[in-house]
Structures are given as structure tokens and as C-alpha cells.
Amino acid sequence: MPSRIAILAAGAALALFPSRAWPAQQLAQGRPTIPSLLDGPPAPVPPAVVSRDAEGHVTVRAIHLSERLVLDGRLDDQLYHDTAPFSDFIQQEPRAGSPATEKTDVWIGYDEDAIYVGARLWESDSSKRVMSDMRRDSSNLYNNDHFAVMLDTFYDRRNGYVFSANAQGGKFDAQVANENSNDDWNTIWETKAADFDGGWTIEFRIPFRSIRFRESATAWGINFRRLVRWKTEASFLVPVPASYGTGGLNKASGAATLVGFDAPAQRQHLDVKGYALGSLATNRTARPAISNDGNGEVGFEAKWAPTQSYVTDFTYNTDFAQVEDDEQQLNLTRFSLQFPEKREFFLDGDQFFGFGTQSGAQGTNPEIPTIFFSRRIGLEDGGVVPIMGGARLLGRSGRNQIGILQMRTGEVPALRAVATDFSAMRVQREILRRSRIGMIATRRAPAANGSQNYAYGADAVFQFYQNIQFIEYVAKTYTANRTGNDLSYRTRFIWNADRWGVDTERMFAGEDFNPEIGYLRRPEGFHRNHGSLRFSPRPRNLRGVRKVYFQGDIEYFTNAADTHVETRDQKALFRTDFTSGDRTQVDFTQSYEAIRLPFTLAKGVVVPIGGYDFGQVTASYTFGPQRPLSGTFTAIHGGFYGGTTTEVGWRGRIEFSPQFYAEPTVRLNHVDTPFGSGYSNLVSSRLTYTITPQMFVSGLVQYQSRTDSVSTNARFRWEYKPGSELFIVYSDGRTTLSRGVPDLQTRSFIVKVTRLLQF
Numbered sequence: 001m002p003s004r005i006a007i008l009a010a011g012a013a014l015a016l017f018p019s020r021a022w023p024a025q026q027l028a029q030g031r032p033t034i035p036s037l038l039d040g041p042p043a044p045v046p047p048a049v050v051s052r053d054a055e056g057h058v059t060v061r062a063i064h065l066s067e068r069l070v071l072d073g074r075l076d077d078q079l080y081h082d083t084a085p086f087s088d089f090i091q092q093e094p095r096a097g098s099p100a101t102e103k104t105d106v107w108i109g110y111d112e113d114a115i116y117v118g119a120r121l122w123e124s125d126s127s128k129r130v131m132s133d134m135r136r137d138s139s140n141l142y143n144n145d146h147f148a149v150m151l152d153t154f155y156d157r158r159n160g161y162v163f164s165a166n167a168q169g170g171k172f173d174a175q176v177a178n179e180n181s182n183d184d185w186n187t188i189w190e191t192k193a194a195d196f197d198g199g200w201t202i203e204f205r206i207p208f209r210s211i212r213f214r215e216s217a218t219a220w221g222i223n224f225r226r227l228v229r230w231k232t233e234a235s236f237l238v239p240v241p242a243s244y245g246t247g248g249l250n251k252a253s254g255a256a257t258l259v260g261f262d263a264p265a266q267r268q269h270l271d272v273k274g275y276a277l278g279s280l281a282t283n284r285t286a287r288p289a290i291s292n293d294g295n296g297e298v299g300f301e302a303k304w305a306p307t308q309s310y311v312t313d314f315t316y317n318t319d320f321a322q323v324e325d326d327e328q329q330l331n332l333t334r335f336s337l338q339f340p341e342k343r344e345f346f347l348d349g350d351q352f353f354g355f356g357t358q359s360g361a362q363g364t365n366p367e368i369p370t371i372f373f374s375r376r377i378g379l380e381d382g383g384v385v386p387i388m389g390g391a392r393l394l395g396r397s398g399r400n401q402i403g404i405l406q407m408r409t410g411e412v413p414a415l416r417a418v419a420t421d422f423s424a425m426r427v428q429r430e431i432l433r434r435s436r437i438g439m440i441a442t443r444r445a446p447a448a449n450g451s452q453n454y455a456y457g458a459d460a461v462f463q464f465y466q467n468i469q470f471i472e473y474v475a476k477t478y479t480a481n482r483t484g485n486d487l488s489y490r491t492r493f494i495w496n497a498d499r500w501g502v503d504t505e506r507m508f509a510g511e512d513f514n515p516e517i518g519y520l521r522r523p524e525g526f527h528r529n530h531g532s533l534r535f536s537p538r539p540r541n542l543r544g545v546r547k548v549y550f551q552g553d554i555e556y557f558t559n560a561a562d563t564h565v566e567t568r569d570q571k572a573l574f575r576t577d578f579t580s581g582d583r584t585q586v587d588f589t590q591s592y593e594a595i596r597l598p599f600t601l602a603k604g605v606v607v608p609i610g611g612y613d614f615g616q617v618t619a620s621y622t623f624g625p626q627r628p629l630s631g632t633f634t635a636i637h638g639g640f641y642g643g644t645t646t647e648v649g650w651r652g653r654i655e656f657s658p659q660f661y662a663e664p665t666v667r668l669n670h671v672d673t674p675f676g677s678g679y680s681n682l683v684s685s686r687l688t689y690t691i692t693p694q695m696f697v698s699g700l701v702q703y704q705s706r707t708d709s710v711s712t713n714a715r716f717r718w719e720y721k722p723g724s725e726l727f728i729v730y731s732d733g734r735t736t737l738s739r740g741v742p743d744l745q746t747r748s749f750i751v752k753v754t755r756l757l758q759f
Contacts, residue, residue: 038219039157040257049108050086058238060086060222061260062108062115069109069116073192075201079109080118089226089235094546094579096242096498100235102199104147104226110261114207117163119147121226123199130229130626132655134170135690136719137186140653140661141165141172142246143625145229147202150176152221152252153213153263154396158430160221160252161211165191167200168658169693176250177351178436178461184347187211188722209269209758212396215308217263221255229626232546232581241466243498253434268307270759273723274300275752277319282747286414301345310395315345318378318387321750322727325713328702330667330682332645334599334607335521338366339375346374349394352403353426355440356459356473356490367528369488369509370519371455371475372424372442377407377517380417386410388419399430421445422517434463440475442517451480453516457488469494477514485510485525485560501534501551511560524596525560549575549585568592581624590615593641602671602678603706607641614639628655631664643673660689681705694719703736710734710742723756 041053049061069077085105091098103122110116123129133140141164148164158178165171169192175185187210193202213220224237225248238256240248277297283290299317306312320343329337341347355371378387390407403426411419421444428438437460447453457475471492478486488509495502511525534551542548556568568591575585594611601607616638623630631652638645647669654662664685671678684702691697699714716728729750734742 038257038259039155039221043259047084049084056090056239058256060108060237060256060258062110062258064261065109065111065116068111068113069118069203069205071190071192071203071205073194073201073203075107075118075120075194075203079107079116083107083109085120086237089224089237090239092234092236092240092242092244092248093232097239100226101231101233102226102228102235104224104235106224106237108222108258112264113209114205115151115261117149117204117206118202119224119226120196120201121145121147121199123228125230126195126199128230129167129200131166131168131658132626132628132661133690134166134168134658134693135688135696136170136693137172137183138170139183140625141170142227143229143630144168144170144227146172146227148172148225148227148249149204150221150223150225150249150252150255151206151211151258152176152255153211153217155214155217155219155221155257156399156430157221157253157255157433159396160250160255161185161187161206162249163189163191163204163206164225165193165202165204167193167195167202169193170690171693175351176252177354178430179247179250179252179434180351181247181250182347182351184344184350186344186348190722208264209267212305212308212311213263215263216265218259218261220258221252222258223249223252223255225249229581232579232624232626241498243467243496263308269303269305271303271723271756272300272759273302273754273756274298275319275754277321277750277752279321279748279750282744285745307395309397310393313345313349313392313394314389315387315391316389318345318389319752320345320378321752322715322717322725322729324698324715325700325702325711325731327665327700328682328684328704328711330669330680330704330706332601332669332671332680334593334595334597335366338373338519338521341374343374343378346377349392349403350374352394352401353405353424353440355426355438355457355475357461357471366519366521368490368507369475369513369515371440371457371515372426372517373519376444376519377422378409380412380415383412383415383417385412385415385417390422401428401430402426418446424517432462436461442515444516447479447516449480453514454478455515455518467495467497469496475513475515477512477516479512479514479516482512482514484512486512486514488513499535499537501532501536503530503532503534505530509560522557522566526566527558527560527562528555530555544579545576546579547577549573549577551575564594565592566594578624581626583622583624585618585620585622587618588615589618589638595641601641601673602669602676602680605671605673605676605678607673607675612641614641616640616645623652625653629653630655640671641673642675643671643677645669645671659691660687662687679705708736709745710736721756723758725754727752727754 040057040059041051044051044061051059063083085107087105089100089104105120107118129145144166146164146166150160150162152160160176162174171191175182190205227234279295281293302314304312323342326339353372358370378385388408388410393404405424407422409420423443426440428436430436439458441456443454445452455477459473462470474489476487490507492505507528509525532553536549538547551573553571557566570590572588577583592613595609598606598608618636620632620634622632634649636647649667651665667682669680682704686700688698695718697716701712703710711733714730718726732747733745736742
């Protein structure tokens with residue numbers, strides 16, 4: 001079996017990196033050739049900084065700086081006095097193609113070390129500006145007034161980096177791969193903002209060493225987005241179709257061209273990030289019990305960039321003590337839950353290992369098999385397994401991309417976990433303008449049954465015009481004593497226009513398909529068929545209404561032999577989006593579930609074997625994110641496994657000040673069936689106080705009635721130097737079975753310091 005993996009790896013390398021596909025200059029010099037043609041209008045002739053053509057394409061020119069800018073957000077350096085800005089942004093929302101209602105002026109400069117972006121953002125009413133967060137990488141920053149830039153540094157019209165910030169200095173960065181965003185990517189860069197009489201100003205400084213780019217390139221792709229939240233107006237330098245939604249900035253295929261600069265010559269970079277950790281732990285459920293057991297750890301991560309196109313990561317005694325606890329979920333199904341990856345080492349570069357449009361950190365749809373799922377490394381049956389070390393190579397050469405990962409975990413007898421090797425290799429080749437093909441191979445040794453487990457597959461994503469997409473994959477696994485039907489495949493067609501949408505899919509996984517470094521929700525095997533039709537007009541004569549949706553979906557699963565139905569869902573959806581940012585939605589669902597093994601639905605409620613038909617109605621209202629009280633209120637009522645279910649819930653945000661807010665989640669469910677009745681409740685809240693963009697304290701408190709548990713996770717984070725941090729973390733878990741104050745079960749207190757050294 002190992003020979004199959006070797007053959008696959010060799011074939012992938014030959015197929016995706018053929019020497020005849022490399023330009024002669026690349027073979028001679030060891031780097032890709034510089035594009036000879038601009039994908040846009042000619043470069044502007046100085047002193048002009050922008051040129052446009054009749055089709056809306058844009059080319060902008062960067063200005064060489066003789067000295068480093070003073071980064072204070074005030075736009076009072078010589079660049080802003082001597083150079084005219086470019087502006088004329090175009091709306092995506094609410095009126096696609098119309099000029100932006102608020103003016104935005106932009107400058108771009110560069111020196112030997114960094115790219116600089118400055119912007120003056122005019123406002124007709126500054127008192128309505130939305131500034132509700134300044135914590136770095138907070139997902140809520142998108143719901144603030146903000147300014148963002150996308151840099152396509154390989155000028156391949158597919159990949160890039162996004163840098164975004166608001167008027168408080170809260171910043172957000174992301175990596176774009178095949179026009180999809182990895183919001184968990186982080187790098188070192190700076191931003192400062194300031195106010196002026198007519199609005200606000202902002203500056204970015206993005207060091208060349210913080211991003212990868214084509215060496216000695218003279219052209220990049222670039223686009224800018226401005227969001228005026230109180231108007232719910234999104235505008236771009238280059239027009240973005242409304243059908244692209246909030247991901248419009250990631251669409252590198254339609255970006256402008258940046259010229260007028262020379263990317264610096266290749267330099268090798270080495271970043272070493274060491275850590276030291278001290279902890280106290282209590283566990284009253286262990287045998288023997290542990291009370292305030294002290295421990296200390298040291299370890300490091302190293303990142304070496306031998307070229308601008310490749311980066312190698314090494315890690316020793318990897319630790320994730322600072323990672324926030326998982327958010328608990330209320331499970332009213334017979335399936336296991338999939339929790340997202342939160343560990344920074346695995347989130348960085350996640351897009352290199354995604355297969356068949358499924359992310360390696362969390363699949364976009366849990367029903368779709370995930371070949372590589374990084375949470376399988378270092379976690380076993382809900383317990384933590386130490387990661388002894390590992391290495392990873394990420395990079396690209398021309399139109400080819402590769403990711404290789406090797407990790408080793410240690411032994412934990414209490415979890416029956418033995419020392420295990422995890423390996424993954426992913427290669428992709430970009431074809432046509434926006435399409436790609438690729439292969440993946442994974443290995444776990446030993447596997448869960450003590451032997452070895454392999455998974456390998458090939459996938460393709462074809463994108464045509466703006467809205468048409470075909471997704472295909474075929475995959476196979478090998479596990480000792482499971483050598484029967486171990487194949488999986490998927491084919492999907494998507495037409496996703498603004499007014500109409502069609503989505504059809506056929507998928508299969510055999511009963512012996514077993515990706516042990518992946519995620520499989522239905523391990524017994526299945527056939528899945530899905531179809532969806534959407535009509536979503538933008539009515540001009542309904543005041544206050546931006547868009548309405550009418551959508552019908554049908555999905556059904558049969559067993560691996562395709563002899564009987566396992567699940568069937570038919571749904572009609574009606575939704576209205578308002579110009580205020582609010583939204584209302586009503587769903588009508590008719591379902592069928594075939595239960596082959598009894599499962600627990602709620603405390604004291606066990607659903608027996610049988611077939612169950614039931615229908616439900618779900619109504620929700622979402623208050624726009626610009627409001628101090630925002631979020632989604634949901635109510636569900638209808639049939640459920642021969643009885644009824646009623647549920648109310650709210651997932652939202654309460655803003656007390658731009659620095660202090662709460663994010664509550666409430667789900668209160670009651671089921672009444674012939675087999676019993678019961679409640680399943682989940683109540684949690686995250687409190688966050690941001691002291692500066694580099695310092696915050698947060699606490700997550702969660703209660704779940706199904707497990708009779710209350711947990712607390714409090715964290716303090718201070719980035720005392722760029723890339724270097726101090727963490728203080730307190731966690732405890734308690735049971736509510738006792739009277740009065742919940743009894744302590746587990747507790748930990750951790751202090752962790754990291755230090756980044758750059759060479």
C-alpha cells in the first residue's frame with residue numbers, strides 16, 4: 001500500500017510540475033518570468049497615477065518614496081502633498097454600478113522595505129460612523145465602517161492578501177486562495193487612523209517580508225473596498241458584481257493592476273517564535289485526583305522562507321494553551337458534531353490542504369466528506385494529545401501550488417492514544433483563468449485499528465464567466481480489514497447569479513470509505529442528491545426593501561447500496577433583506593428520517609428504530625450589525641420523530657461601548673414525543689473588553705443542560721511587540737448536578753509568553 005502513495009505523489013509532481021510547462025527564463029534563473037502584458041489599460045504616464053478603459057478596467061501607479069513615511073494616519077507626509085490621489089469608487093451595494101455616495105481618495109507608495117497605502121475617507125455625516133470594535137482579527141470589524149486593500153502579489157488573478165482596518169485602529173488580515181478567503185491567516189503589518197473635519201484618514205504599512213510575491217515583479221493585482229455601514233454601502237475601485245456578496249474583494253480575477261514599482265530581490269527570511277509556559281491544573285474526575293499540579297513547558301515554531309515563493313515551518317513541543325474553548329453546540333441529531341479548527345499553526349496555510357472546496361480547518365458543509373481535517377491531529381475522543389513536533393512546506397511555482405505536512409503526536413494511555421504520525425500532501429495546478437485541478441494524499445500510522453490508513457484523491461474546480469462553477473472529486477481510502485467499497489466521488493454544478501441561482505449535486509461514499517485524518521458524518525456510507533432553485537429580485541417599488549429571496553431545496557440520502565432512503569428534506573425559503581441591514585426569513589421544511597439504531601434526543605428521550613415523517617416551520621429576524629443590539633432571533637415549531645418540538649433562540653451582540661461588548665447565545669428547546677419529553681438548553685455568552693488593538697481580555701461562559709455542565713474560559717492577550725505575546729488563561733468546568741453552587745470538576749491556570757525573533 002505505501003507504494004500506491006509513492007506512485008500518487010510522483011505522478012502528482014510530474015503532472016503538476018512538468019518541465020515543458022516552465023518558461024525558459026524560469027528554468028535558467030530559478031524563478032517565474034515577469035508578465036509582459038498588463039491585464040488592464042496601459043500604465044498611467046506620470047504625473048498621472050490612474051488610467052481607466054471603457055470596460056471599467058483600472059491601472060494605478062505606485063510612487064517611490066525617498067524616505068520612510070511617518071505612520072500616524074494624518075496624511076501630512078510629502079507623498080500626499082506632491083501626488084494627486086485616485087478615487088471614483090463604484091458601488092456594489094445598494095446600487096451596483098452607481099458611483100459611491102461618499103468620496104474616497106487613495107495614495108500608494110513604496111520604499112525598499114514596504115508598501116504604503118493612505119486613504120482619505122470623506123463623510124457626509126461623521127456622527128453616524130459605526131465603530132464598535134478594535135480587537136485585532138475580530139469578525140465584527142466587517143460590520144464597522146472600514147477601508148480595505150487586496151494585493152494579488154503573484155499577479156495570477158486568483159490569490160492574494162487582504163488588509164482591512166477601521167477608524168479606531170482595529171485591523172484584520174486574510175489570505176486569498178483561488179478567490180476564497182482564509183480569515184485566520186496573520187502577519188505583521190501596521191495601521192494608524194485619524195479624524196479630520198470632513199471624515200477620517202488611515203495609513204497602512206505592509207512590509208515586503210510579511211507577504212510572498214513574485215520576485216522582481218513590476219505588476220501586481222490590486223483592489224480597494226470601502227464600507228459605509230450606516231448606509232450599508234459597499235464600494236470598490238474596480239466594480240464588483242452584487243452576486244459576489246461580501247466576498248467581492250477576494251475576486252482577484254477582476255482587480256485593478258498596480259504598476260510603477262520593482263519588488264525587492266529575493267532574500268531569505270527566518271522567523272523563530274519561542275514560548276515558555278507555566279501552569280497549574282486540577283482534575284477531580286481523574287483517578288487519582290489531581291490538585292494544583294504544577295507544570296512548565298518550552299517549545300518553538302520556526303518559519304524559513306528560502307525564496308519569496310516557498311515557506312517552511314518547523315514546530316517542536318507545539319502548544320495551544322492560549323486557544324479559546326470550543327463553543328458548545330446543541331445536538332438534536334443522530335450524528336457527531338464537527339467543531340472548527342482554532343489552533344493558529346493549522347489555520348495558517350489551511351487553504352493549501354483544502355480538497356474539493358472543503359477546508360482543512362472546517363468543511364463548508366458537514367455532509368460532505370473532508371479528506372484532511374486538522375483537528376484530527378492532537379485531539380482524541382475529546383481529550384488533548386501532545387504534539388511532539390512537525391514540519392510543513394507551502395509554496396508555489398508558476399501556476400503550481402504544493403503543501404506538505406508531517407506531524408507526530410505522543411502517547412496518552414488514559415485516552416488509549418499511541419504515538420502517531422500524520423502526513424498530508426496536496427498539489428494543485430491552476431488552469432484556464434479561474435479553474436484548477438489537484439491531488440491529495442494522507443497517511444495515519446498507526447491507524448485507529450493499529451495498522452495504517454491512507455486516503456488519496458483527485459479534484460477539479462472549473463469556473464466560467466462570473467457565476468458558473470463545476471466541482472468534481474474522486475477519492476479512495478485504504479484501511480486494513482476494510483477493503484470493500486472504499487470509494488467516494490462528488491459532482492456539483494452551481495449557477496450563482498444575483499437574480500437567479502441553481503445548485504445541483506450528486507455524491508457518494510462507500511461503507512468502507514474511511515479517511516482517518518478527515519471527517520465523515522455518515523461513516524456507514526451513502527448516496528446524496530441535492531437540488532436548489534433560487535429567485536432573488538431587487539424590487540424597485542418596495543420602499544425599504546433591498547432584496548427578496550424565494551428558494552426551494554430538495555435533498556435526500558440513500559444507503560451505500562442505494563436500496564432505501566435514509567434522509568429526505570424538502571424546504572421552501574422566503575427571505576427579505578431591508579436597506580437598514582435587517583433581514584427576515586421563514587422556512588417550511590418537510591423531512592423523513594430512517595433510524596437504524598436508537599439514539600438519545602434529549603434527557604430521558606430515546607428515539608427507537610423506525611421511519612419518521614415530520615414538518616417544521618422556522619421564522620427568524622436579524623437586526624443589522626450596525627445596531628447596539630444586533631443578532632438573530634429564531635423560533636421553530638413542528639413535528640419531530642412522532643411528536644413535536646418547540647425552540648426559541650438568539651445569537652447576537654450587545655454593544656456597551658466601542659471597547660466593551662457581549663455576544664450571547666441562547667437555545668431553549670423542548671421535545672414531546674411518544675417516547676418521552678424533555679428540555680435541551682444551551683446558554684452562553686462571551687464578554688470582551690478591548691484595551692488597545694494589541695490588548696484585550698475576554699471571557700466565555702457556557703451552560704448546557706444535556707451535559708449538566710457549566711464552563712468558564714477567561715483569556716488576557718497582550719501583543720507587547722509585533723508577533724510577540726503574553727497570554728494569561730483561566731479555565732474551569734463544573735457540574736450542575738449538585739445543589740447550590742456547581743461543583744468544581746476541572747480547573748487550570750496558565751501563563752504563556754512568546755517571543756518572535758526575525759533574521
